[in-house]
Amino acid sequence: MLNLILKRIGIAIPVLLTVVTLTFLMVHSAPGGPFDEEKAVTPEVLAKLNAKYNLDQPLIIQYFDYLKGVVQGDFGPSFRYPGRSVTELISIGLPITFELAFYSILFALAVGIFAGILGALRPNTPLDYIPMSTAMIGICVPSIILGPSLTLVFGIWLEWLPVSGWGDMPGDKLLPTLTLGTAYAAYCARLTRGGMLEVLNQDFIRTARAKGLSESRVVIVHALRGGLTPVIAFLGPAMAGLLAGSFVVETIFGIPGLGRFYVEAAFNRDYTMILGSSIFFSFLIILFNLISDLVAAALNPKLRE
C-alpha cells in the first residue's frame, strides 16, 4: 500500500510541474501584452505597470518567482480586479463551487447507487431496464441542454423554482444541483449495476446466502463493498468533470462560484487569474484522482499490484 502511495505521488508531482510549466508558458506566449487593451498608456506608466507585475524580468526569473509563489499559495495579483489577489478571488469562489459539487455528487451517489443495486438484483426486468435506459438519457443529454431545459420547464413555464441565484431564495440550489448531478447519477447507476452483477455471482456471496443471511445483509454488508469499487474509482474523474461542469452550470444559473470567475477571466483575458485558477483547478483534479485511486486500492486488494 505504501509502495502504491509513493508510486502515485511519484507520478502526480511531474504531472503538476508539467501543468504549471505549460500553463505559464502558454499564458506568457499569448500575443500582445496584458495592458494592450488599456486606453493609451504612456511608456512610463507601462514600465511601472510591468515592474509592478514583475513583467520586466527575464522569463526564466519570472517563472521561478511564480513557482515560488505558487508553492506558498500565492498566485499573484489579478490584472482585472486591481487590488485583489488571485488567491483572494479563488478563496471567495471556491466554497460555493465546492458546495454545488458536493450536493451534485451526493445526489448522484444516492440516486445512482440505489438504481444500480435495483438493476443488479433484478437483471433484465423492468426494474433493471427502466432505470438503465433513463441513465442512458442522463448520459446523452449534456448540461448545456439539461440546464436551460429544466429552467424553461420548472422556472419559466411552471414557475415552481427560481431560475438563477445561489442561496438567495428557497429552492434555488435545486436546479443547479440536478443539472450538474444527473449525468453522474447515470454513470454511478451503470457502474454500480456492473460492479454488483460481478460480485453477486461470486462464491462468497453464495456462501453468505447459504449461511442463511438475510438478502439485505448479503447485499449491504457483503456485496456492496466490492460492488462499489468501480464507483469509487470513478469519483476522482467525476470530480474533474464536476469542476469543468461548474463552468457551465454557474454561468447558466448566475452562481458566483469559481467556475464563473474562471469563464469571466477567460473572457476578460485576465491572464493572471486564468493562470492561477488553471493551476489551482489542475491541482484539485490531480488530488482527487490520487485520493480516489488510493481509496479504491484500499478497498480492493487486487488493485494494489
Added chain:
Amino acid sequence: MEVSNNLWSDALDRLISNKFSLFGLIYLTFIVVLALLTPFIAPYDYALQDLDLGPSGPSWEHWLGTDILGRDLLTRMMYGSRISLMVGFLATTVALFIGVIWGTVAGFSGGKVDTGMMRIVDVLYGIPFIIFVILLMVIFGRNLVLLFMAIGAVEWLTMARIVRSQVMSLSKQEFVMAAEAMGVSKSGIIFGHLIPNAIGPVIVYATLTVPQIMLLEAFLSFLGLGVQAPLSSWGLLIRDGAITMEEYWWLLIFPSIAFSLTLFSLNFIGDGLRDALDPRAN
C-alpha cells in the same frame, strides 16, 4: 438465418438486429447526408438577416422559426451540424492516428521504449485537458483548426492504451511469430498484421470518442469560447437559445433535440458495435 463466416458481415447483422443501434445508424446517416448537402439544399443563407421579421415561431416559410435577427433556424442548424460533425470526426481522426501509432509502437517494441512511452501517457493522462483547451482558445483566439488539433491531441491517450494492450497480446501469437520468421519487416508486421487485427476495439472506442468531442465543442461554444457568430454550431445555437428562451422557446428546443439525438445515436452505435464485435460480451 444465412450462415456467414465473415467477421464483418456477422457484426453488421448483429448491429442491425439491435433496435437502438439501428435507430442510431438511420438518424446519423440522415444527419450526415443533410450536413453534406447543406450548401445545395439549405433554404436560406446562414448569415442572412431579416430584421423586419425578427424572431418568429415555426411557420411555412421558416419551418423551425427564425432567431432574433430573423435568420432561419433550420438553415443555421444545418450549417451548425456541419461544424459540429466536422469537429467530431476530424478530431477523432487525429486522435486515432496518433493513438494507434503510439500504442502499436509501444506495444510492439516492449522493454524500455514501451515503459518510457507509456509513462509519458500516464503523465499526460493526469493533466486536466479541459483547462488546456480553454487556455488555448483564450490565448490563440477562437480558431477552428486549433480547436480540432487541441481536442485531437487530448483524446489519443486512451486510444494508445487500448491499442497497446491489443498489440501486446497479439504479438505473442503464432501468426506474428510466423511472419517474423519469414522475414517480414517490422513495419510490415505492424501495418500488415498488428493494426488490422487490433481494429475492432479501436473502432468501438472511436465511435464513442466522436460524441465526446462534439460535446466538448458544444461546451466551449456554449461558454462563448468556441465557434463564433456568424458561423454556427449546435453549441452556439443552444447558447443563443438559452439566452432568449423566455420568449422564444423554439430557439432552444430544436437545436437541443437535434444535438441530443445525435449524441444518442453515436452512443448507441458505439455500444452496439461493442456487442457486435465481441460476441462473448453477451
